[in-house]
Amino acid sequence: MGDLDIRTAVAEDIPAIVGMLADDPLGAQREAPDDLAPYLGALERISADPNQHLVVAVRGGRLVGTLQLTVIPGLSRRGATRSIIEGVRIHADERGSGLGTLFIEWAIDESRRQGCQLVQLTSDASRIDAHRFYERLGFTASHVGFKLEI
Amino acid sequence: MGDLDIRTAVAEDIPAIVGMLADDPLGAQREAPDDLAPYLGALERISADPNQHLVVAVRGGRLVGTLQLTVIPGLSRRGATRSIIEGVRIHADERGSGLGTLFIEWAIDESRRQGCQLVQLTSDASRIDAHRFYERLGFTASHVGFKLEI
Numbered sequence: 001m002g003d004l005d006i007r008t009a010v011a012e013d014i015p016a017i018v019g020m021l022a023d024d025p026l027g028a029q030r031e032a033p034d035d036l037a038p039y040l041g042a043l044e045r046i047s048a049d050p051n052q053h054l055v056v057a058v059r060g061g062r063l064v065g066t067l068q069l070t071v072i073p074g075l076s077r078r079g080a081t082r083s084i085i086e087g088v089r090i091h092a093d094e095r096g097s098g099l100g101t102l103f104i105e106w107a108i109d110e111s112r113r114q115g116c117q118l119v120q121l122t123s124d125a126s127r128i129d130a131h132r133f134y135e136r137l138g139f140t141a142s143h144v145g146f147k148l149e150i
Numbered sequence: 151m152g153d154l155d156i157r158t159a160v161a162e163d164i165p166a167i168v169g170m171l172a173d174d175p176l177g178a179q180r181e182a183p184d185d186l187a188p189y190l191g192a193l194e195r196i197s198a199d200p201n202q203h204l205v206v207a208v209r210g211g212r213l214v215g216t217l218q219l220t221v222i223p224g225l226s227r228r229g230a231t232r233s234i235i236e237g238v239r240i241h242a243d244e245r246g247s248g249l250g251t252l253f254i255e256w257a258i259d260e261s262r263r264q265g266c267q268l269v270q271l272t273s274d275a276s277r278i279d280a281h282r283f284y285e286r287l288g289f290t291a292s293h294v295g296f297k298l299e300i
Contacts, residue, residue, distance in 0.1 A: 014225075021226050030227050042229030049223060051199060070222050073199060075164075076171050076237045077180050079192030084234065087226045112300050119300055122272060122293035134296045143272035145293025146284045150262050150269055 004099070006106050009054045009066065014039050016063040017056065020089040026124060027089075053110065054087075057103055064091040065103050071114045082118040083111035104137055154249070156256050159204045159216065164189050166213040167206065170239040176274060177239075203260065204237075207253055214241040215253050221264045232268040233261035254287055 009017060018039050022031035032038075046052045051072070057065035067088040073081045085107050090100050111119045122145035123130045131141060159167060168189050172181035182188075196202045201222070207215035217238040223231045235257050240250050261269045272295035273280045281291060 017225060027226070032228050035228075038229035039225055042223055042225050042231075045223035045231065046225070049201060051201065052223065054225065066225075068224060070220075072220050072234070072236070073192055073195035073202065074218060074236060075167060075189055075192050075196070075204065075216075076177070078182050078185075079188035079190075081192075081195065084222070086222070086224060108298065108300060117300060119298045120272070120296060122270070122295045124293055125291075131294055131296075137298070139296035139298045141275075141294050141296055143274055143295025143297065144281055144291050145272045145295040146270060146281075146289035146291055147293065148258065148269045148287070148289045150258060150267060 003059070004064075004102060005058045006055055006103070007058065009043065009056045011040060011043060013056050013063060013066075014043060017066045017089075020063070020066055020091055021087065023092055024089065026126075057099060059094075059099075062091075064094045065089060065099055067103060067107060069107050069110060069114075071111070071116060077117065080117040081115050082120055083107070083114065083116040085119065085121040088121075100133060101137065104134075108137075153209070154214075154252060155208045156205055156253070157208065159193065159206045161190060161193060163206050163213060163216075164193060167216045167239075170213070170216055170241055171237065173242055174239065176276075207249060209244075209249075212241075214244045215239060215249055217253060217257060219257050219260060219264075221261070221266060227267065230267040231265050232270055233257070233264065233266040235269065235271040238271075250283060251287065254284075258287075 014036055018033045021027045022033045046054050051070060053069040055067060056063050068086045070084045108119055164186055168183045171177045172183045196204050201220060203219040205217060206213050218236045220234045258269055
């Protein structure tokens with residue numbers, strides 16, 4: 001399998017990241033891998049914000065996963081800082097390999113290093129396997145996640 | 151009722167904000183209004199981050215509401231920027247007055263001004279009235295929200 005490296009994403013990673021975002025039942029309808037300009041613009045906004053950590057998992061020189069960790073200082077829970085995990089994708093060839101577990105455990109450890117007391121994420125109600133996966137990692141499905149397109 | 155003003159929170163607002171955070175069935179167990187130091191430290195972290203907008207609603211010189219809006223640039227959905235609304239509280243005296251609707255509509259408008267294409271939030275599964283409220287405002291309860299204390 002080779003060693004796994006988790007590092008900050010750079011512009012050269014964008015085609016492979018967008019490929020993973022689109023290779024998904026929900027992502028296929030939302031992404032446009034034939035036009036990378038909006039993604040490169042977004043990477044600039046992400047890279048300019050020290051509380052955003054867009055990372056890739058690399059094995060044997062190949063991108064096999066991506067996720068974005070956002071650190072959010074807040075007042076509630078006695079001034080707790082929380083992290084939010086978004087945009088988790090594991091390459092189709094690596095699903096079931098344990099990479100997802102390693103990757104989310106990395107995100108939890110990184111949240112701790114960033115001073116967070118809480119990690120949170122939302123998962124589309126249709127992703128039943130993902131829900132089981134997060135519960136196995138210790139997450140509690142305590143909330144309802146609402147979205148509004150504007 | 152007097153005019154409603156929505157403005158950025160400052161240190162002098164912290165006692166009233168923490169009072170509202172604690173005046174809630176869930177918040178009562180989590181907050182410590184008798185020790186404001188952790189909240190003042192959190193306000194410094196929030197104020198140092200240009201993507202955090204901790205605001206208060208003020209009517210007739212009294213704080214009647216608070217929420218935090220976080221702007222998160224991202225790659226998915228063709229490089230969409232999203233906002234997250236957290237820590238929404240309306241003063242007990244103002245519940246049912248329509249202030250909640252005005253306040254969330256303000257947060258949606260502010261998200262648009264900040265270049266967001268998506269607004270999201272999570273609400274504890276026990277807050278059934280809040281769920282109806284967000285659905286009336288156009289939000290879709292499409293996701294499951296997971297949390298992990300670390």
